[in-house]
Amino acid sequence: MAEQNSGLAFMPPPNASRNRREKMLSFLRWLNVPIVSLAMLSFVVEYGLVISDATRKIVWLIIGLIAIYFVLELGVTLLFTSDRKQNLKGNWLPILITALFMVTGFIVPFALHGSFVTEKAHYTALIEIFVFLICALKIFKTHKDISLLNIKPAQMFVLSFALIILAGAVLLCLPKSSAPGKPISTIDALFIATSATCVTGLSTLSIGSGFSNLGHFIILFLIQIGGLGIMTFAAFFSIALGKSISIKERVVMKDLLNYETLGEIGKIVIYILFITFAIEFVGAIFLLDVWPESAAPTALVKIKFSIFHSVSAFCNAGLTLLDNNLENYPGHLKVNFVITLLIIAGGLGFTVLFNLVTFRVSTLRFLQKFKFFQKYTRHTTPSRLTLQTKIVLITSLTLILLGTVFLLLFEYKNPATIASKNFGEKTLVSYFSSVTTRTAGFDTVNTGFFTNPSLLLMMFLMFIGASPGSTGGGIKTCTFVILLMTIRSFCLGKNNVEMYKRTLPKRLIESAIVIFAMSILLIFTFSLILTILEPAIPFEKLLFEVISAFGTVGLSTGITASLSTASKIIIIVTMFIGRVGPLTLMLAMAQEETQTAYEYPNENVMVG
Numbered sequence: 001m002a003e004q005n006s007g008l009a010f011m012p013p014p015n016a017s018r019n020r021r022e023k024m025l026s027f028l029r030w031l032n033v034p035i036v037s038l039a040m041l042s043f044v045v046e047y048g049l050v051i052s053d054a055t056r057k058i059v060w061l062i063i064g065l066i067a068i069y070f071v072l073e074l075g076v077t078l079l080f081t082s083d084r085k086q087n088l089k090g091n092w093l094p095i096l097i098t099a100l101f102m103v104t105g106f107i108v109p110f111a112l113h114g115s116f117v118t119e120k121a122h123y124t125a126l127i128e129i130f131v132f133l134i135c136a137l138k139i140f141k142t143h144k145d146i147s148l149l150n151i152k153p154a155q156m157f158v159l160s161f162a163l164i165i166l167a168g169a170v171l172l173c174l175p176k177s178s179a180p181g182k183p184i185s186t187i188d189a190l191f192i193a194t195s196a197t198c199v200t201g202l203s204t205l206s207i208g209s210g211f212s213n214l215g216h217f218i219i220l221f222l223i224q225i226g227g228l229g230i231m232t233f234a235a236f237f238s239i240a241l242g243k244s245i246s247i248k249e250r251v252v253m254k255d256l257l258n259y260e261t262l263g264e265i266g267k268i269v270i271y272i273l274f275i276t277f278a279i280e281f282v283g284a285i286f287l288l289d290v291w292p293e294s295a296a297p298t299a300l301v302k303i304k305f306s307i308f309h310s311v312s313a314f315c316n317a318g319l320t321l322l323d324n325n326l327e328n329y330p331g332h333l334k335v336n337f338v339i340t341l342l343i344i345a346g347g348l349g350f351t352v353l354f355n356l357v358t359f360r361v362s363t364l365r366f367l368q369k370f371k372f373f374q375k376y377t378r379h380t381t382p383s384r385l386t387l388q389t390k391i392v393l394i395t396s397l398t399l400i401l402l403g404t405v406f407l408l409l410f411e412y413k414n415p416a417t418i419a420s421k422n423f424g425e426k427t428l429v430s431y432f433s434s435v436t437t438r439t440a441g442f443d444t445v446n447t448g449f450f451t452n453p454s455l456l457l458m459m460f461l462m463f464i465g466a467s468p469g470s471t472g473g474g475i476k477t478c479t480f481v482i483l484l485m486t487i488r489s490f491c492l493g494k495n496n497v498e499m500y501k502r503t504l505p506k507r508l509i510e511s512a513i514v515i516f517a518m519s520i521l522l523i524f525t526f527s528l529i530l531t532i533l534e535p536a537i538p539f540e541k542l543l544f545e546v547i548s549a550f551g552t553v554g555l556s557t558g559i560t561a562s563l564s565t566a567s568k569i570i571i572i573v574t575m576f577i578g579r580v581g582p583l584t585l586m587l588a589m590a591q592e593e594t595q596t597a598y599e600y601p602n603e604n605v606m607v608g
Helices: 002-009 016-048 053-080 084-090 092-113 120-147 153-172 186-197 213-228 230-240 247-257 262-287 299-314 333-348 350-363 365-369 371-377 387-411 423-436 452-464 477-491 506-533 539-550 565-580 582-589
Strands: none
Touching (some): 016 053, 053 120, 153 582, 186 565, 262 350, 333 387, 387 423, 506 539, 506 565, 565 582
């Protein structure tokens, strides 16, 4: 009996094997961090640095070994997982990418040539694409794991933008990112990375002639991911990989998009990416034939120009590959209307666009026959336009019309801008300037030549900015309207603020007042600092630059490149705060909310 007990003592527990498998899978997950980092570093060395052929061969060897590791790691994960069915569902995209890699890299060459031997360039390109895609998936998965840490949603939102900016600045500093013979300083790389990620449009040098194709691609990527937000892409990949979006991610997306229903965030994310890429694709198609031969001599360059400007316009970035912005097109109808329509669409806000589409679907029953609309508008199709949609549409239209009329009046006889043009071109320039001032940053007439009344009006429009949940900045149209309606209600002696037979919550009114007050304070502070740092530059130009940066507009009177390093840092901080929002930044920095069980007596204080 003793022998039996002794023998049983050495038997492993029933779940020992399962524990070993879990430890091995956990080890592989942690090993992914250095492996992915090594892969990204290899890509940076190969495509960003000037290296010898011997070094390039070493880089290819490293990337090849990483590709083998990814294939083996996927096989081990599928083989040793405890829930194989769930694992297959959650890894269907890596499995598909790996399968395509194996088929195109080995099966197809063997079928065609009777062996695996084929052109070296074929394998090199295939392996690098495979490694890059797998690394991208793992990075987004890591971002999802980070979202589960004990950090507040506002902190996660701010941190994601900061990390994108830093990564973009590092990439723009690479020798191959800049044009030949035009190295970029660290401060300029950080400035442009911030401007692109915060979809501002201010630039200390020419984007078109100062950067290579690699640099243009990096800036385009920063504009796209900055306009939509990395949280949007992370949520999309979570859905694509069959995983649910965490509550914290839903809260971040809810605040980012100003959408109330947490349960519908997944549908909104799918819709955002679909409508964004669809609009940008259509915009790029319309812009294909407008670029001059001197700037875009080949069809490939024309495509690059079209995509870049379409994305830049929809994301309200205002960055352009042309050295003089769009000043060669003041009377070009297609350029003016395509760019402005893209700006307006991006500035309305994704929530408003979603509301408009779903409202339209409810009125056009034949659209319900399509599976896409059935899936992504079920239980969300409203019978009316929301209050936010009404405010955004009416306010945006009003500001565009008023801006057009007043700019036309102020600049009508200005010989430096539109005095020499016919009435149609004058109106077109005024309309374009009114739209782009709302946070886009393109111009068809040099902004530095506008009269003081026009500059003051443009500052006002830049300060208001675009709409909530959009790619634009400023205090937002809804905030501006809520402030006006609050003043109206106070003057009429009403206890509540009402609009379209709806009462606005007190907390919403308080938030609007806080955003307005903080924005004024920040603009005043940064303008004061710039007047100290740049005594030779007129005050109105510095103020215009600060408001443009805070509203993430990108218009400038021509002083950006001449700013000192310290002044550039101030503008960088201003752009960052303008993109994430002053209220979000304060919430990220604030301590946890504490509830008090008491209330002090009231006492009046004189105001006014």
